[in-house]
Amino acid sequence: MNKPITREQCLTLDKSDPLASFRDQFELPDGVIYLDGNSLGALPKKTAARLNDVITREWGGDLIRSWNTAGWIDLPRRVGDKIARLIGADAAEVVVADSTSINLFKVLAAALKLNPSRQVILSEPDNFPTDLYIAQGLIDLLGKEHELRLKPADEIFDSIDADTAVVMLTQVNYRTGRMHDMKAITARAHEQGALMLWDLAHSAGAVPVDLNSVGADFAIGCGYKYLNGGPGAPAFVFVPQRHQAKFSQPLSGWMGHAHPFTFDWKYEPAEGIARYLCGTQAVLSMSALECGIDTMLEADINLIRAKSLTMTDLFIELVEQRCAGYDLKLVTPRDHSMRGSQVCLSNVNGYSMMQALIARNVIGDFRAPDILRFGFTPLYLRYGDVWDAVDRFVEILETRSWDRDVHKQKAKVT
């Protein structure tokens, strides 16, 4: 084992951190170490003032005129263009709309239509459940000719074959933090004549993503995790230029129409990515998302990634140095190329331990059956926070205080 890491070493890392100043752009409650930004990102300082302006001036003062004068009508594409810069997409290839689940329905329907001779949607059983549920709902609706085939993560590559219509994967696993090799799997899918659909829920704003470089066919992602868009923020959908004209998605609402304000009775899809819009979008929530993305765009994603890996390495090493003997198993891969921006530990008492941590203001979360999940968000976390989080964890373990806390704490379900 390496020499014990000291708190002073962590504070020294903070002093030379090129991202250190970003913490000032967030509102964070005193004393809280927030390791759940992968579930709900923290509040950017600019958001409250911006939303107040949207509500009082744009809505209250200018009323219906703000659809034009405040640019509400352009929000989905404007914010989409900003997200495109974070995920290696071109302008006009991303639009913000609806939820991740609904956007998946749109592109999964597109993928099946574009690969009509094949029936299999290939995914993994440990994919985030809503992705699997949406696939099941679409298959049921289409009449069950299609099949959702599930293979463990490490068998996916070899399971892509001539039956595969589309490979549907979340790049970073929500429960383990394991990251797929996007380039290799996309290439394999194409070799086998399959399309590749990536869910970037735990990637966008957390790891560098280069969709067009790897040749991804479709992608979706979440606004309320690393993009700090606020609770239930709208999601995004990516369709590259080469696929946009080929298919008109089935949630064909008026905002995806070529001419929404001519009020024709017949649907005519808009040119380009706008056809992936459906109904009128939630302007307040989308305006908050824009604040989160604007904050994110000021940082270099490569610096974010470097800090994330240093932080997760530090957390792992501190846990191994200081929490040995408590049967905490590392679930997240050690290999940097296979790790997202979280560290997961398993323990049969994981639920109670996490409740005890939360009671001590170290906020991570728990995922059934036994996983303690810690998310690392380099924009607002300090190396000193990592040290302090493990320090509080050590105290909980040494005093077995989680054994009492479980009776005192109200169940936390999210």
Added chain:
Amino acid sequence: MNKPITREQCLTLDKSDPLASFRDQFELPDGVIYLDGNSLGALPKKTAARLNDVITREWGGDLIRSWNTAGWIDLPRRVGDKIARLIGADAAEVVVADSTSINLFKVLAAALKLNPSRQVILSEPDNFPTDLYIAQGLIDLLGKEHELRLKPADEIFDSIDADTAVVMLTQVNYRTGRMHDMKAITARAHEQGALMLWDLAHSAGAVPVDLNSVGADFAIGCGYKYLNGGPGAPAFVFVPQRHQAKFSQPLSGWMGHAHPFTFDWKYEPAEGIARYLCGTQAVLSMSALECGIDTMLEADINLIRAKSLTMTDLFIELVEQRCAGYDLKLVTPRDHSMRGSQVCLSNVNGYSMMQALIARNVIGDFRAPDILRFGFTPLYLRYGDVWDAVDRFVEILETRSWDRDVHKQKAKVT
């Protein structure tokens, strides 16, 4: 013609208006007469403070914990229960989610599944376009065995026949203000073995609706018009108890799962209305919607309806008394039982006239090809406003100032 109506008579009406005090619950810009609350409702005074609290305290301060401690997880059903009281539904029959278009997709899929031997979706060509677009998208996805059959409004009743799977109508027409007889058409649909799906976009909060009394099978509606929920507010969906267990809708995201936080790979729909949820909901926008509905619930919908009819009668009579000779044709029915809460006039120069009105702070809107649309929202409009609006219209007509204004005003597309 009746004796000319004076401004003083209108001010007298305001003095005895039992809803007069509600105007104080809204933020309205000085000097503006807002006749477009049927497109985007005005800002309730409580909304800005409430949203600031949701953002700074619930999100910023309590972070992920607010899904439980602030009740975010219950918002769709809690707000749904409140809307139920406005539309004659029972508790647990309405949920707030997504957009009107997306909710229509869910219930239209349900209706086709519950009436599997029939192929026809019956609607009118002048229905709000997104409803027709969604029907076309669903039919395309299902493989085109189904047919969208369009008949003019006054032929709908007689067109319901043994081929009709579902009748899909918007109760109050967005362009004309014409209102269908919900009771008679629903009864006719049931006589013929068809299901009845109502879009309440221009009804909820504007006219009394009693879904269970008329036996409606499905309904959807909009949060940002008469419910004053803010731009792009989430929409709602109604499914009566008797239909809830029969079908699991295809947008089967995790929030509609029986146990979303057990993270099973297999979709199992929630009991009851919750299965009409899909993904994570936009908490900020939904919190604003709740403020609008809370404001609406303080008023008696029958008083709202009575004032709406008095106001629209007044507007019609004033236009006929004072704007005669300008070829303004009344598009909205005079019969109260066939009129929603708007008055529409047609004129070949309607677009320019509306621009001139807006330039004089009388905000209505224009619908192609030739319709000037004026919405009346009894909670925040005064009879004096109606008189003043017509007075400014008279000035525009007499001076032909719309003829110049068209060159000065920037096009308004919504």
